[in-house]
Amino acid sequence: MKTRRQKIILVAKILVAFLFVTIIGLFSFREMLLQQIITKTANKMEVDYNSHFVVKKAAFEGLSCINLTDITLVPKNADTLFNIQRMRTSVNIWRLFVGDVQLGTLEIKNGYVQLTKKGKVKNFAAFLKRNKDEEQSSDKRDYAAFAYRIISKVLHLIPTDMEVENLKFKLDDNGKRATIDIKKLVLANKELETSIHVKTNTFAQRWKIKGFADPRNKKADIRFFNIDTGAIKVPYFDERYNLISSFDSIRLNIENIDKSGGELHIDGFTSIANLKINHAKIARKDVLIKNARFDYRLLLGSDFVSVDSSSTVQFNRIKLHPYLAYETEEDTIYRLKVNIPKMKAQDFITSLPDGLFTNFQGMEAKGTFDYNLDFKYNKNKANDLVFNSNLKKENLKITKYGEANLTKLNSEFIYRAIINGVMQRPVLVGTANVNYTPLDQISPYLQKCVLTTEDPSFFSHHGFINEAFKQSIAKNIRTRKFARGASTISMQLIKNVFLTREKTLSRKLEEILLVYILENNRIVSKERMLEVYFNIIEWGPNVYGIGEAAQFYFQKTPADLTFNECLYLARIIPSPKKFMYQFNDEGNLRESAVKQVSFLTDLMIRRGLLTIDDTIFKSQATILTGPAKSLLRIKVKDTTAVDSLAVKEEFEF
Helix, strand or coil, rough: CCCCHHHHHHHHHHHHHHHHHHHHHHHHHHHHHHHHHHHHHHHHHHHHCCCEEEEEEEEEECEEEEEEEEEEEEEEECCCCEEEEEEEECCCHHHHHHHCCEEEEEEEEEEEEEEEEEEEEECCCHCCCCCCHHHHCCCCHHHHHHHHHHHHHHHHHHHEEEEEEEEEEEECCCCCCEEEEEEEEEECCCEEEEEEEEEEEEEEEEEEEEEEEHHCEEEEEEEECCCCCCCCECCCCHHHHHCEECCCCCEEEEEEEEEEEEEEEEEEEEEEEEEEEEEECCCCCCCCEEEEEEEEEEECCEEEEEECCCEEEEECCCCEEEEEEECCCCCCEEEEEEEEEEHHHHHHHHHHCCCHHHHCCCCCEEEEEEEEEEEEEECCCHHHHHEEEEEEEEEEEEEEECCCCCCHHHHHHCCCCCCCCCECEEECCCCCCCCCCCCCCCHHHHHHHHHHHHHHCCCCCCCCHHHHHHEEEEEHHHCCCCCCCCCCHHHHHHHHHHHCCCCHHHHHHHHHHHHHHHHHCCCHHHHHHHHHHHCCCCECCCEEEEHHHHHHEEEEEECCCCCCHHHHHHHHCCCCCCCHHHCCCEEEEEEHHHHHHHHHHHHHHHHHCCCCCCCHHCCCCCCCCCCCHHHHHCCCCCHHHHHHHHHHHHCCC
């Protein structure tokens, strides 16, 4: 009978023999296994992506190192996608047997990856198509499992030790070219060092990426900066999107990637210094954010993706906690919450990005405030949209105004509209102007009509109408464009007097903040705001204010306008230069305009602004009698045929 020690020795011998046989087997079949993987990859490229994949030479070196030469992928009838002259890598053999590729080391010398678009032909188009199995599947995707699987595969393909020389990434979008030439990239002992040359149609720079990278433990902390003097410019996007952008440095930190309890957690932070952006849709000048940092905690579950509310966004001295979520448990729901903890008002003003809030430069304030925003949009129940905005202030007071001095609305001032960047003629807002009309000399019916069409709750709201905002947001989301606004008279007044008509993010943000300050600090009375509004808005080609408008259309003073004339003037405010299209070729209102008049009249009756017994709105149709009449496209009736017939009948008689 064998002793316990003899049994252990026997088991050890068996294991050694098994390992020896396994190693012999690996050496015997590894070349075959390698060729099978290359052949399988080539077949997949041919069948699924209509591309030709070739490895000129592939061989093992030692137990786990593989040498590959002249690796090429060429889509049919398109430019080569990539070509690598030499690549040497080590792989985990055990994982390779189960179909999982995990790289240990990687060396690449001399090669390129290129994306080209010539006309409508893209050499990468086939690789953007969705998998047919995914398209046909009606099962919901488990976001946490899917993301973790993709992240794990990518990190397995990042080697623990890497050395790259002369690898170029080239982009050619119909002549818009950019090349990122990695002269050297070394990852050793978890430390990353690079030397990169960048060249586009408009600039050339040398970049460096440096820091810590540990793909197996899912951690990284890397910095991205410019070797040369000056800021880093962003290639390709400048030409493609007419976007000028640059920054001094970027830092990306990944502290944790962990999946537990069915949820995936990703934690870390990213920061950027001196981010500069210039785009026609953002602002008229460069927008500069000196320091910005995002401490993020991303959460993914089976039916949601979110940025957790413990995340922090900070730029300059402004700190906020965002919560963003995309949920698909029952309906498709988008959520956004923003919390700005209590902060000094002056810190907020001085932290606003340069170039984005030019009218706030030089503004000073006292006191503190905190802010909360709650937004929820259900794709299947658009009318249930939630939009709650709440600002709490303590002893908040503007002590000095910046470029936009709102107090000027209380006195005489010169108004000059800016249209397409061109400053129009000056209009004096004051009694010295013969066309200036005080509010009590403007027909009360015109006031009622304009408030009905432009801002029914003007005298009760504080600059904004929440329900209108909700409807505007819902429609803009549905149409995926800015299809509807929610502009009040307060907003129109601020836009006309202090801002421009440009459709930029900067102008809209300034408009919102200035309106809030105007309406919530009792700077100007509602009556004065309405009076200024009536005397400055554009009412036709080179026609500003109600005094000029009443003369231009009807040769009357604003006090003498009839109800129909008032309603006409109110209706053309959105497009005053197109007033002539309200009329047909006989000089009468078109049928569509008549229907609009009827609808607004009924609306005013329902709101108690008119009574059913009133006869003022039952008067004659609107007829232009002023200089505006000459701009109507009225056709002169041809009576020649009628006269000839009359002559003929008289002759026959």
